[in-house]
Amino acid sequence: MTDTAALDKPESQLAAVWRQFRQHKGAVFGLCVLGLLVAFVLLGPYLWQAEELKVSEALKVKNKPPSLRFPLGTDQLGRDMLDRMMSAGQVSLAVGFVAMLIAIFFGTFIGVMAGYFKRLDGPLMRLTDMFLALPLIPLLLVMVMLFRDRLAKVVGPEMGAFLLIVFAIGATSWMHAARIVRGEVLALKEREYVLAARSIGAPPRRIILRHILPNVVSPVMVAATLGIAEAIITESVLSFLGLGFPPDFPTWGRLLHDGLSYMQLYPERVIWPGLAISLTVLSVNYIGDGLRDALDPKARGR
């Protein structure tokens, strides 16, 4: 290393990750598309407000093609499709995000426990294997069917469906994160700095929180990104089969399900929500790909 290079201000880690991330064309493209979609969903409602129509008025404008008044047309009950797309998107993205948070929380917790405490390793990994062998889609369908009404009575139909689906998806998709984290922790545990921390008498809780967790952040971030995509797909599958969200509180999957009966006459009603789901998942997957490359220090130099 030359002297001039040593004098330069070292690049911060975040900047290095960002620089590497930008090299990945797909990831940048994904970030832009996802940004646009999020803006559409979150800022769109401020820019575009659907008219408040009475039932009699709404029935007169049902099944309208796209026009200036209804940019995406209206559905079979005269509701503005653009408005519905935006509110559905909010729910879809929220489901993906919250379900991912739950899954990552469970996954990291179980992974750290299994990796750090030898006695817990066997039982916890057997549990993970068992969850991996569960038939997820059938079980999720059964869970939604059986508990939806019960929960709807307690917290209302909208919150009930949201909580149930988010929790069900989160509780059944933590396994990959747990496996990744366990592997990382197993390796990190043997490193010198962990030994040093232990030798000065740091309790396991502190070693885990201060020394191990910060070092598993990058694989967890990648798993989290891909987890969002998976959660969105799972939710839309449930809604598509008619066992997800109620029609007055739609997600993109639910809109697609509603559009199916009119598919032959009004294909755009299926295309828009489907396209939104696909684009979201595609861009999230690309971002995950880019993150994986960017967060891997071995790949970064190249």
Added chain:
Amino acid sequence: MLTYTLRRLLLAIPTLLLISLVIFLLVDLAPGSPASEIPLTVPPEVREKILEALGVNEPLHVRYLLWLKQFFWIEPLNGIDALFGTGFAEGMQRIISYQTRSPVFPLIAERLPQTLTVIGTAYLVGVMIALPIGIYSAYRQYSLFDQFGTMFAMIGFSVPTFFTGTVFIIVFGVWLGWFPTKYDTTLEVTDWASFLRQLRQMAMPVMVLGLANAAAISRYMRSSMLENMKQDYVRTARAKGMSERTVVLKHVLRNSLIPVVTIIALGIPSIFGGAIITENLFGVNGIGAALIGAIRGNDLPMVQTLAFIFAILIVSFNLIADVLYGLLDPRIRYD
């Protein structure tokens, strides 16, 4: 190899028992009880009798054990009886569907062939598409073809099957009119014309499922090929003056297929899950459609049985993949 296989087999039993318990409890403890299905006009004492006949008043562990016995002992015996005309299972209580009041297993057996034809063909088509793409992408890494392959794979596992399915229906079924939009289960293949009709109605569900699977498998094939292309034995083979064709298609391909074969085996259960969607979309009258029907109709025994069959499929294909991997790659075995 035998001890390895046996150990995997023995490990599968507690897993399956645990899963069966989870499925049983989840469905059984849920609020939608069969009592709510009985019309309110039925007098209370008759209602009691109906519930008793359904066996829902027994304590939980009795019902679980009875269900296990029915699943693993009585139903196989019934299968033997049906095959050989014997009478082992006479008078034994079978798993009864709430919807049709008839045993569950014959209903499933009726549905299974449809699922297997569609899914089996779809998976085969998927593998057939995926392997050449993976091989050629790896051989010409970073070429235009490789980049298209990467994009195809990314789109393949990002776009959900229900959306590709609907787009296919709109484009090929409605606009172009090439294929029927609904699958006709009653169609029997007797001659050339009906065979063609069968092919045409299978085309869309098979393509939808096949493409989704091809995406993932082609990725695995590519990375496995890339790993092997860098090995020393490839350089040796080239140095000996072998043709490029022999090097790639014989030496590299055979070694790279080892992990891919296990991936293919591991993917089979998930394709059954994917079948739930395609079957509902295209109206294939298979077990995925049966599951949805049972869930809508609150048919607990049917749901339990189907969910458990899915679980058995997953566990046994995991087992097959493990054993295959050990068989193909001796380094994996621990014994």
